[in-house]
Amino acid sequence: MNQEDFKVLLRDKGLKVTSQRLLVLQVMAEHPGEHLTTEEIYDMVKQTNPEIGLATIYRTVQVLVDLHLIDKINFDEDVARYELRNQNTKHHHHHAICLGCSKVISFEDDLLENLEAAVDERIGFKVMDHEVKLYGYCSECRKKMEQQ
Amino acid sequence: MNQEDFKVLLRDKGLKVTSQRLLVLQVMAEHPGEHLTTEEIYDMVKQTNPEIGLATIYRTVQVLVDLHLIDKINFDEDVARYELRNQNTKHHHHHAICLGCSKVISFEDDLLENLEAAVDERIGFKVMDHEVKLYGYCSECRKKMEQQ
DNA sequence: AGAATATTGAGAATGAGAATCATGGGTCTG
């Protein structure tokens, strides 16, 4: 998603093009694969525009989520995190969360297609998007456990 | 999970058996398949024990989650919800969330086993539990959309 | 350019959940 496409997208939705919105998207685009909190985005955006307000960050990430440019993810913390969405895939990607070190590993997979087909057939539910979290132990933590 | 087993489980963990803990679990057990907020549990528990405090509900649901008797679920609201865990299965069950009417449909499925095997093989991650949310349209909302 | 209107920034307000602490209730030992 380049800046010009973003401007068109905003205008199509009746939203105004502002320097704040451009800047927040740019910061997100510069950190693909990272799971950023509103506060973290705020700090990074302030390096370019120190005048920006935190409330604007909250409002802007909501706009970007609505436009499907970023995803909101919830990792059982007390803050929400946001991640740039891969525009090539129409789905969220998955997250594996280590119960040992809390590390989050992201991965793509389409093995859910048969699950989605089964749900459609069984209860008539048409899946548009999915969100999968796997809880377990990463290879490093498994090694540590074996050593003990 | 009957009450006697629960008492044994608490004592095994070095936790005390209290009337409040018994009551909260009982209320959860009387509402299988429902996704209750702390406030809703509070209201129901108060009908039997009006003296109980809200803080105790917060503390008790945390205990029940740790004991794997209930699951905490997050539906992109600003409150957490809790659901009785089916003791026959060691995993969370899945949730299909309708984008039209916000209805939540629960279902069991083990089609994730091949996904979990793939993750183990590919990145050495050992899955202990999973949480799946499908976003889409339920059969009723699909009918309404077709009629328009 | 000027009107119309959406957006912003600052600060206050909200609300879920956690922390605090004195009191009360289980549990263990003898």
Added chain:
DNA sequence: CAGACCCATGATTCTCATTCTCAATATTCT
């Protein structure tokens, strides 16, 4: 069964993420 020990409870306060409010400003349309 008594008394000690200490965890759990209830009431309240506190914290902190997020939302709301509103006047000032920036963007878009004509």
